[in-house]
Amino acid sequence: MLLFLFPVAIVVALLLASFQKRFSSSNFEFGTLTQIKGIYINEPIPVLKVIAGKDIWGNASYITIPLVGYGKHGAVTAIMELEKEKNTTFNSKELTLKGTLLYSNGKTLLQFNKDENPVVNIGSTADSSLLPVKKDLGTQTIKGEIIDPKCYFGVMKPGEGKVHRDCAIRCILGGIPPVLKVTNAKGEKNYYFIVGPNGEPMNEAVRDYVAEPVSINARVVQQDDWIILYVADKKFTRISGISLYKSSTEIASCVGDCMK
């Protein structure tokens, strides 16, 4: 009598498992520590600028790796503690950090744990030609979804949307810098860090808008291979999901041009 429920189990499991949204291809190298050497830049987002030789035009080839702390914590406080421990400042210096890489969609981040001696080496101050190049792209209205980059680019699947909202808020409140994910009509995604008008953290200000379609009016600045949004009025406007999809083309194409 009870056995008639067995086919029910198979059918329901098949349906639900088959039609889940596809998992993202993001990676979190859990358990693997990697040493990364780069120039540490602390504003507006703590990053390591990793120089990897020169391109065919003789310009420095690089990748900017934003830093995040352990768990749901940002890097700022941890870096300050490490600087105090080492009795020096890291800004603009060549720094070798040991941590866990997470990466997806062409973006790479490094998680480090301040309790596990992540600083391998502190080098000299970098040549000014290697410091970040900033380019002002003007003020624009951009539509997208606010995400926490640590989960989105590697730690969680999914690292976006309603189901992940609580986690994203907790990560952002823990100091991980918020990112605006913008999808254009072709489905291509671009990612922009969100900061205040003077580069100050906006973590608390975005908490009620995380994982929802929002519109942001911001000064767009390209800093090396990342885009930073300096939100002038610190205001976010909720929009519908359809509007988000259709109207995000402008900034996405702009960024495509900018990157050229």
Place this chain on the structure above:
Amino acid sequence: MGWNRQKKLYDWFIAGFCVLYLTTFIVVTVFVNPDYTFETVLIRSASTLAVLLLHIILSIGPLSRINKKFLPLLYNRRHLGVTMFCIAAVHGVFGIIQFHSLGNVNPFVSLFTSNTNFFSLSGFPFQALGFFALIIFFLMAITSHDFWLHNLSPKVWKTLHMFVYLGYFLIVMHVMLGVIQYETHPVFVLLIAAGALWLISLHLVAGRKEVKKDSQKFDVAKEGFVQVCNVNDFEEGRAKIFCIDAERIAVYKHDNKLYALHNVCKHQGGPLGEGKIIDGCITCPWHGYQYLPQNGQSPPPFTEKVSTYDLKIIDSKVWLNPIPFAEGIERPGAIINE
């Protein structure tokens, strides 16, 4: 009433059902999504299995009222309930670890303070709904043992366990305000809607049948006896239930005789008339409590007793006297073929 073969088989069935579901879900997910992560598959497989089990649990009561073929499902339903809680707890615990641990506040504080958008349907903090449902299932699981039934009294116990319907409502909202807003394929919303529709329909049909049964009129009365049915209506070892003067009486056929007892089991108020005779005892379909048909007493060393009634058979018609004898008083029963 002990740990008999049927209960062991039931538990094996539950284990087999869960293993089959989890295996299918995990294998299909791994096959369709090569980029899967273990913790997400665990959280999703446990949650969907728990919701499926909850639907089965809530279907068993009305199904067995509609058709006695479903009574085997009712027999050990509490084990199914405890299993459902354990699987839901896996989902809940891993969910809290995944989404709220290693943050700047305690995970439980984080659960209630991360998303405070209580006045938005699209932004509502759905995880809190699942948490409260899990608390209800936890209370039900830890009080499922008879120790709590005796200490809380059957009435309080039953009231507590009716909170399963509140738990179900919270789970539906947890799903609707959570994963339904994330997943894009309509199968998710269709399945949860079909589940709700199924349960509501079942309860309405079963309720209507109960009302109809209770409102049956017995016009012909003679010397305090009421004519209830024909003697050929009975199946050996099974009962028919008659509601006379707002009291339900179970009439059982056993060894060429008919016996009448109060329909309500002393254990949890289960319907004795929906059970069957096992080893010469009327066995409650809910948890297997047993009573001797001739006197309504549980066999020693058990002490439960229910009221008995007088019956007689005249020209193949069954006559029942609705005035009860004291609990445990032996009655001779009515001989079917003299």
